[in-house]
Amino acid sequence: MIKAIIFDLNGLFIQSPKLSDRFSEEFKVPTEDFLSALKEIMDKVRMPSAGGAFDYWKPYLDKWQVKISEEEFFDFWFGAEKEFHEAVELAKRVKERGMKLFILSNNFSERANYYKKNFLFLDIFDKIYYSWQTGFVKPNPEAFNNLLNENNLKSEECIYFDDSKVNVETAKNLGIKAFLFEDIEKFKNTLTALVII
Numbered sequence: 001m002i003k004a005i006i007f008d009l010n011g012l013f014i015q016s017p018k019l020s021d022r023f024s025e026e027f028k029v030p031t032e033d034f035l036s037a038l039k040e041i042m043d044k045v046r047m048p049s050a051g052g053a054f055d056y057w058k059p060y061l062d063k064w065q066v067k068i069s070e071e072e073f074f075d076f077w078f079g080a081e082k083e084f085h086e087a088v089e090l091a092k093r094v095k096e097r098g099m100k101l102f103i104l105s106n107n108f109s110e111r112a113n114y115y116k117k118n119f120l121f122l123d124i125f126d127k128i129y130y131s132w133q134t135g136f137v138k139p140n141p142e143a144f145n146n147l148l149n150e151n152n153l154k155s156e157e158c159i160y161f162d163d164s165k166v167n168v169e170t171a172k173n174l175g176i177k178a179f180l181f182e183d184i185e186k187f188k189n190t191l192t193a194l195v196i197i
Helices: 019-027 031-045 053-063 070-078 085-096 109-118 120-124 141-150 165-173 184-194
Strands: 004-007 100-105 127-130 158-162 177-180
Touching (some): 019 031, 019 070, 031 053, 085 100, 085 184, 109 120, 158 165, 165 177
Parallel strands (some): 004 158
């Protein structure tokens, strides 16, 4: 019996244009340079001991001659992120059926704090597991095991949705019914088939 649904956050309930494309357009930073910096920085700031994320960005911004304050930088980044209303409404309907809902997200503190203030729909989830708090970054299986153990759940009692193939495969390998989030219709059809909504 399915008792819980675990969701990724970004790319599913919160969507936005690619930050690398926006930075290229606004500040003329080459996409490949930005993506290289983004990967290096995100690998660090998603962990509990990281400290302030802007401190990691500042040397790159200086190198690219991008004159922007910390507040302006995060406003530029997070301001383009929008709630995907249709996905949220489906999650609410599942919640009304008595299903437990969780978020499992690789994220850093500044972004999570912005989400808490600006995306009130996050209140529908029983708990949000951010990597910067847990220390477990997907696709590390321990990110999933930590959530399962803390909530006395077995893998076969859970469904998982993510827009990352590697994260979906990790969940499947643990025995979780996992699905790639591609579009809202497939998402709705899968939820309908597995959990009556």
